[in-house]
Amino acid sequence: MPRAFWAQCPKCDESFQAHYDELRNSGIKLLCPTCGHRFLDSEAKSITE
Structure with missing residues (x-):
């Protein structure tokens, strides 16, 4: 599983x-599928792994 x-x-x-x-x-x-904004994962407001 990926x-x-x-x-x-x-x-x-x-x-x-x-x-x-x-x-x-x-x-x-x-x-972002909601607003179309493109950003690096390091720029995300939060990351949950």
Whole structure:
């Protein structure tokens, strides 16, 4: 089963799930499904692994 983490968007505060192995500490920007904001995982308001 793929690992996942929850990221909280710094713009709209919505939390969403992302694939850990592909996106955590990868330098690839996450895309908030609620507001469309793109941000690095290090910029997230909070991360829950």
